[in-house]
Amino acid sequence: MTPARPKPAATxxxxxxxxxxxxxxxxxxxxxxxxxxSGADRARIAVIPTASQQDDTGEQYEKVFKDLGADRVRTxxxxxxxxxxxxxxxxxxxxATGVFLTGGNQLRLSTTLGGTPAARLVRQLNANGVPVAxxxxxxxxxxxxxxxxxxxxxxxxxxxxTLAPGxxxxxxxxxxxHFRQRGRLGRLLAALAYNPFAIGLGLDEDTxxxxxxxxxxxxxGSGAITIIDPSDVEYTSMDSSHRHDPVCILGVRLHxxxxxxxxxxxxxxxxxPAITT
Amino acid sequence: MTPARPKPAATxxxxxxxxxxxxxxxxxxxxxxxxxxSGADRARIAVIPTASQQDDTGEQYEKVFKDLGADRVRTxxxxxxxxxxxxxxxxxxxxATGVFLTGGNQLRLSTTLGGTPAARLVRQLNANGVPVAxxxxxxxxxxxxxxxxxxxxxxxxxxxxTLAPGxxxxxxxxxxxHFRQRGRLGRLLAALAYNPFAIGLGLDEDTxxxxxxxxxxxxxGSGAITIIDPSDVEYTSMDSSHRHDPVCILGVRLHxxxxxxxxxxxxxxxxxPAITT
Numbered sequence: 001m002t003p004a005r006p007k008p009a010a011t012x013x014x015x016x017x018x019x020x021x022x023x024x025x026x027x028x029x030x031x032x033x034x035x036x037x038s039g040a041d042r043a044r045i046a047v048i049p050t051a052s053q054q055d056d057t058g059e060q061y062e063k064v065f066k067d068l069g070a071d072r073v074r075t076x077x078x079x080x081x082x083x084x085x086x087x088x089x090x091x092x093x094x095x096a097t098g099v100f101l102t103g104g105n106q107l108r109l110s111t112t113l114g115g116t117p118a119a120r121l122v123r124q125l126n127a128n129g130v131p132v133a134x135x136x137x138x139x140x141x142x143x144x145x146x147x148x149x150x151x152x153x154x155x156x157x158x159x160x161x162t163l164a165p166g167x168x169x170x171x172x173x174x175x176x177x178h179f180r181q182r183g184r185l186g187r188l189l190a191a192l193a194y195n196p197f198a199i200g201l202g203l204d205e206d207t208x209x210x211x212x213x214x215x216x217x218x219x220x221g222s223g224a225i226t227i228i229d230p231s232d233v234e235y236t237s238m239d240s241s242h243r244h245d246p247v248c249i250l251g252v253r254l255h256x257x258x259x260x261x262x263x264x265x266x267x268x269x270x271x272x273p274a275i276t277t
Numbered sequence: 278m279t280p281a282r283p284k285p286a287a288t289x290x291x292x293x294x295x296x297x298x299x300x301x302x303x304x305x306x307x308x309x310x311x312x313x314x315s316g317a318d319r320a321r322i323a324v325i326p327t328a329s330q331q332d333d334t335g336e337q338y339e340k341v342f343k344d345l346g347a348d349r350v351r352t353x354x355x356x357x358x359x360x361x362x363x364x365x366x367x368x369x370x371x372x373a374t375g376v377f378l379t380g381g382n383q384l385r386l387s388t389t390l391g392g393t394p395a396a397r398l399v400r401q402l403n404a405n406g407v408p409v410a411x412x413x414x415x416x417x418x419x420x421x422x423x424x425x426x427x428x429x430x431x432x433x434x435x436x437x438x439t440l441a442p443g444x445x446x447x448x449x450x451x452x453x454x455h456f457r458q459r460g461r462l463g464r465l466l467a468a469l470a471y472n473p474f475a476i477g478l479g480l481d482e483d484t485x486x487x488x489x490x491x492x493x494x495x496x497x498g499s500g501a502i503t504i505i506d507p508s509d510v511e512y513t514s515m516d517s518s519h520r521h522d523p524v525c526i527l528g529v530r531l532h533x534x535x536x537x538x539x540x541x542x543x544x545x546x547x548x549x550p551a552i553t554t
Contacts, residue, residue: 154431155457155481155501156533180432180523183460189533204432204523224432224523228531235549237535246457246481246501248538250547252531254505256433256466258514258523270527272512 013037013131015169015211017143019177019203019223020103020136024064030208030220035068037131037210038098043070046096048122050078050112051104051137061100070098076118084116093121098131101138107148109141110164119167126169136177139203144171150187159243161187163194172215172265173201179226180204192230193238193249199265200228207259215265219257229253229268290314290408292446292488294420296454296480296500297380297413301341307485307497312345314408314487315375320347323373325399327355327389328381328414338377347375353395361393370398375408378415384425386418387441396444403446406490413454416480421448427464436520438464440471449492449542450478456503457481469507470515470526476542477505484536492542496534506530506545 014037022030035043045065049058058075065073076093078084093099099122101109113119126132134142146166151157163174176188179202188200201209204223211217219225230252237248257263260273291314299307312320322342326335335352342350353370355361370376376399378386390396403409411419423443428434440451453465456479465477478486481500488494496502507529514525534540537550 153457153460154462154479155503180430180463183430183462185431185460185462186457202431222523224525226432237550246499246535247533248501248535248549249531249533250538250549252533254526254529254531256524256526256529258525261525261527272525272527273514 011129011213013126013129014213015126015142016131016133016208017139017175017177017201017203018133018135018208019139019179019205021205022135022208022221023206028064028068030206031064032068033210033220034098034100034131034133035065035070038070041069041071043097044072044095045070045098045100046093047073047075047100047102048078049075049102051106051109052102053104057102061102078112078118081112081116084113084118090117090121093118096125096130099125099133101134101141103136103138106137106140106146107164109137110146110166114165122167123169132169139175139177141166142169143173143175144168145174145198147174147176147187147191150184152183152186154183154185156186156190156193156247156249158190158238158241158245158247161190163191170211172198174198175201175203177203178205180223185226188228189249189252190247192228193236193247196230196233196236199268202226202228211265217263217265219259219261221259225257227255227257227263227270231268288406288490290403290406291490292403292419293408293410293485294416294452294454294478294480295410295412295485296416296456296482298482299412299485299498300483305341305345307483308341309345310487310497311375311377311408311410312342312347315347318346318348320374321349321372322347322375322377323370324350324352324377324379325355326352326379328383328386329379330381334379338379355389355395358389358393361390361395367394367398370395373402373407376402376410378411378418380413380415383414383417383423384441386414387423387443391442399444400446409446416452416454418443419446420450420452421445422451422475424451424453424464424468427461429460429463431460431462433463433467433470433524433526435467435515435518435522435524438467440468447488449475450488451475452478452480454480455482457500462503465505466526466529467524469505470513470524473507473510473513476545479503479505488542494540494542496536496538498536502534504532504534504540504547508545
């Protein structure tokens with residue numbers, strides 16, 4: 001059987017952060033689209049449950065992805081840094097046409113996988129066209145700058161968020177998840193205020209950003225994605241604020257995107273969903 | 278003693294929404310500035326505790342305002358609509374140089390005072406130069422369109438917020454309070470999406486917007502005010518969304534203002550706090 005790489009080798013694969021709690025049973029739209037991108041009935045999906053503390057997280061996703069028609073699904077039990085250097089596992093991972101990172105704790109992902117051959121391999125796979133998805137903690141980990149933890153609430157404060165290096169598939173976005181459910185605008189604004197070069201993606205639960213090789217984002221799912229564009233920020237007080245103080249930020253652009261809407265990261269323009277009346 | 282009207286009769290008084298839980302003891306900066314605007318040691322402040330279910334709310338503010346140097350402070354016990362038509366109370370209210378609405382439930386304010394002589398008198402006083410402040414529920418009630426209740430979270434949904442007519446001192450802003458503490462961006466965005474003509478003010482606790490007669494806002498207090506400017510909104514799906522669906526909104530402008538920053542409601546431009554290094 002021929003490899004089912006969905007794209008020619010020079011094109012990066014999709015990057016698919018999901019806001020957590022994605023539908024898995026009734027109509028798993030997001031996970032189905034991920035399987036399609038991974039090669040549909042030729043998909044060989046690698047599930048990395050490192051973020052999770054539960055033993056059956058990998059198995060659960062194996063079942064879902066098989067039910068959605070994937071050819072093969074394998075869980076990669078990277079529990080410590082030594083696992084992430086095991087050649088037997090790496091050889092199998094090399095064969096994947098889609099990589100999925102489960103939820104849990106993003107600091108478990110970064111402390112366990114950061115700098116290991118497994119992390120380098122996932123980056124290579126993505127650069128060569130393999131889509132990489134992550135849900136919840138797995139979503140936060142995908143980008144270069146990861147929100148490690150923080151506080152709730154819509155107003156930013158200087159010490160409200162802690163960033164850490166992530167997997168680094170893109171540095172164009174900073175991702176936050178469970179966005180509506182946990183009131184995380186403030187910490188995302190604070191993260192962007194440190195250095196307003198990136199775009200903030202606030203992902204509601206059961207909502208995914210399919211970031212294509214052309215750096216356009218397609219929204220799928222039942223919630224919304226809040227896009228925070230600090231391109232035109234004319235002032236922030238981040239450099240002069242005391243740690244617990246609120247931070248002044250002037251000139252943020254904000255879009256709320258729903259299923260079918262899109263956003264171009266290069267031109268920084270949103271597009272409404274096609275009208276379906 | 279001469280009347281202490283702080284402004285000539287043709288100039289509207291300040292409108293001062295406060296996000297709730299304002300400092301009352303240690304350094305009550307917001308309440309002190311309100312007393313100053315009301316005439317300082319010649320201030321005659323009317324406290325309207327109608328929103329509150331507690332019996333001593335009026336007394337508490339009487340003590341605070343007296344400690345801050347007001348000449349006289351009187352509580353107006355408008356408990357039902359008949360009270361709001363009592364000529365003995367109205368006569369005393371007419372004499373006020375500052376009006377303060379306490380927190381509680383803004384629907385108690387609108388159902389008890391809406392359309393009564395007391396509400397009309399407060400509007401007249403403000404039109405003639407008397408500052409009117411409100412905290413929490415009292416803040417929400419100040420504007421023409423009041424958020425009656427709603428749900429938490431940063432992403433807007435079509436049925437997430439219920440508007441009701443407020444006191445109507447201004448129709449330029451829609452006010453939400455306890456903003457950081459209760460995660461209310463979503464409901465404020467939803468309220469604005471119904472008709473993007475107004476500016477949204479999301480007030481953190483212990484933070485006030487001093488809206489001057491020239492329609493410029495000065496920020497005071499320890500938190501932030503999130504300004505939501507929908508002037509450039511190019512699309513919303515509010516008209517086509519089902520009730521529980523998330524709402525798409527493209528092109529919102531957002532500013533986070535802190536103590537010392539200001540915002541001009543006419544030109545819709547923010548101004549950073551003066552640098553004090």
